[in-house]
Amino acid sequence: MSWTHGEIDIIEELRPELIGYCYRMMGSIFEAEDAVQDATIRIWQSWDQIRQDASRKAWIYRIATNVCLDRLRSAKRRALPMDLSEPAALITEPKDSLSRASWIWPAPDSVGNPVDIVVNRETIRLSFIAILQKLPPRQRAVLILHDVFRWPANQTADAMGMTAAAVNSALQRARATLAHANLRSDALQELDGEADQALLARYVEAFEQYDIDALLSLFHENSSLSMPPFVMWVSGRPNMSSFYDITSSHCSGSRLLPIRANGNCPAYAQYMPSGHDGLLVPWAIHVLEIQEGKIAHLHHFIDSDLFGQFGLPDFLDTNTDFATYR
Numbered sequence: 001m002s003w004t005h006g007e008i009d010i011i012e013e014l015r016p017e018l019i020g021y022c023y024r025m026m027g028s029i030f031e032a033e034d035a036v037q038d039a040t041i042r043i044w045q046s047w048d049q050i051r052q053d054a055s056r057k058a059w060i061y062r063i064a065t066n067v068c069l070d071r072l073r074s075a076k077r078r079a080l081p082m083d084l085s086e087p088a089a090l091i092t093e094p095k096d097s098l099s100r101a102s103w104i105w106p107a108p109d110s111v112g113n114p115v116d117i118v119v120n121r122e123t124i125r126l127s128f129i130a131i132l133q134k135l136p137p138r139q140r141a142v143l144i145l146h147d148v149f150r151w152p153a154n155q156t157a158d159a160m161g162m163t164a165a166a167v168n169s170a171l172q173r174a175r176a177t178l179a180h181a182n183l184r185s186d187a188l189q190e191l192d193g194e195a196d197q198a199l200l201a202r203y204v205e206a207f208e209q210y211d212i213d214a215l216l217s218l219f220h221e222n223s224s225l226s227m228p229p230f231v232m233w234v235s236g237r238p239n240m241s242s243f244y245d246i247t248s249s250h251c252s253g254s255r256l257l258p259i260r261a262n263g264n265c266p267a268y269a270q271y272m273p274s275g276h277d278g279l280l281v282p283w284a285i286h287v288l289e290i291q292e293g294k295i296a297h298l299h300h301f302i303d304s305d306l307f308g309q310f311g312l313p314d315f316l317d318t319n320t321d322f323a324t325y326r
Contacts, residue, residue, distance in 0.1 A: 010056065011043060016112025018064050020124065024144050025068040027078035027133050029107040029309050030100070035071060039064040058158035065141050065159060072137040078104045080130050081226040082184045082297075087235035091242040094230035103228040104129050106267065106287050106301055108310045109260035114149050121263035123148045126287065126299065127188040129262075134181045139174040142167055147175075188289045188297055195266045195290050200258075203288070203295070204268070210252045212244045219295045227284070227300040255280055255322055259310050261287050269307060270300075271316050280316040282307040 015036060022039075023032035042063045079102070104126060113119040122128055132140055138160070145156040146167065153164040153171075160167065199218060206214035216237050225240055226233035234243045244251070253273040261267040267287045271280035282304040289297040307314070 011040060011060070014057070014060060015040075016110070017114050018060070018112075020111045020113055021061070021144060021149070022064060022068055023107050023111055024124065024129060024132055024148065025065075025137070025140060026071065027104040027129050028100075029105055029111070030305070031071065032107070032111075033309075035067045036064065039067045042067065055155070055158055058155055061145070061159040062161060068141065069137050075101065077133045078102060078130075079133065080104055080126060080185050080299075081228060081231060081233040082224060083130055085231060085233070087224065088232045088239065091234065091239050091246060093246050094227060094232040096231045097229040098231060100229065100303065104133065105228070105303070105306065106261040106285055106299070109262070109264055117150055119148060119150075122189060124263045125189065125191070125265070126262050126289075127183075127185040130185045131178055131181050131183060134183070135174050135177055139170050139177070142170040143174040143178075146171055188291075190291065191265070191296075192290045192293065195288070196293055199290070199293065199295075200266050200288075204256050204258075207251070207268075207270075208255055210244075210248060210254075212241055215244065216241055219298075220291070223294070223296055223298070225298045225300065227302055229302065250283065254283065255316065255318075255320075256286070257312065257316075257322070259285070259312070261285070261310075266290070269310065269312050273318075274315070278318045280318060282312070282314070285310070 018036045018039065019032050022035040023029055026032050026035060039060075043060055046059075046063065106126065107124070111124065132144070135143065142156060142160060142162075145151045145159060146153065151159070153167045157164045157167045162170070202214070203218055206218065219237060219240065221237055222235065223237065223240070224233060224235040225243065234240050250272060251270075254270050256268040256270055259267045259269055265287055267285060269282065270284045270286060272283040273279075274281045283302065285301040285306050287299040287301065288295050289299070
């Protein structure tokens with residue numbers, strides 16, 4: 001089979017938005033990347049059939065959807081810690097953890113949306129990804145294509161291999177489920193449109209100096225903090241103070257690089273001392289959920305493999321001029 005440059009370009013142009021679609025489906029940037037890779041192989045294998053179809057984009061999305069559905073068939077629902085358990089009553093160093101497959105993970109802000117549609121930032125917030133996971137996979141796909149990407153029912157039906165009537169029925173059921181989901185993370189859906197840059201500067205300064213009092217002054221009184229893959233999460237300033245004190249060995253001496261995640265949320269890559277002089281290594285991705293000028297929730301995603309997804313270096317030198325990153 002011979003390929004034209006135009007045909008290759010079609011697939012490459014769609015790749016960022018396919019990753020955004022698969023991320024919403026899977027709840028994990030790791031799984032989204034793998035799903036798009038699998039879908040790309042299937043697209044190449046089916047291109048002669050796709051060539052002859054008037055709606056190539058719907059065909060490509062049908063293949064990507066089927067890859068996601070195959071992967072989700074035996075998967076359990078991913079979640080954020082605050083939607084799985086009560087906040088910790090006794091503050092200790094976290095020990096109980098679940099596998100990577102249990103959690104929703106952040107995505108770099110470069111995860112694409114359809115090139116011809118301006119998609120609301122809220123539809124890739126961590127809280128929205130969490131509520132999507134409440135839906136059965138086929139309803140999830142229909143809702144993303146129709147309500148998020150704003151495809152008409154007939155185009156969604158083409159991509160799903162369904163009738164328009166079946167799409168509308170699936171949408172009704174999906175919307176009803178979301179309306180009654182009642183997740184704790186729902187409280188994080190209403191975020192400030194733009195983060196106060198002075199607040200962010202104070203957060204970096206307080207964390208890097210590990211000034212717990214200064215850190216806590218940036219949070220709401222009833223704010224919270226979580227740290228996948230650990231199940232434990234912490235609510236309220238007094239408990240957060242205890243937590244920061246107990247876990248200081250993982251944070252003191254760290255440096256933060258600014259990044260953006262999940263709908264332009266302010267986020268930071270934390271590099272901690274490695275024990276070797278002058279070397280800092282990846283530890284966690286911080287994603288700040290800001291409401292009414294203060295931090296409502298802080299996600300610490302502890303997985304060094306995330307740094308590669310955000311295009312971050314494998315290590316840093318303590319002599320790095322961090323001001324150039326800010």
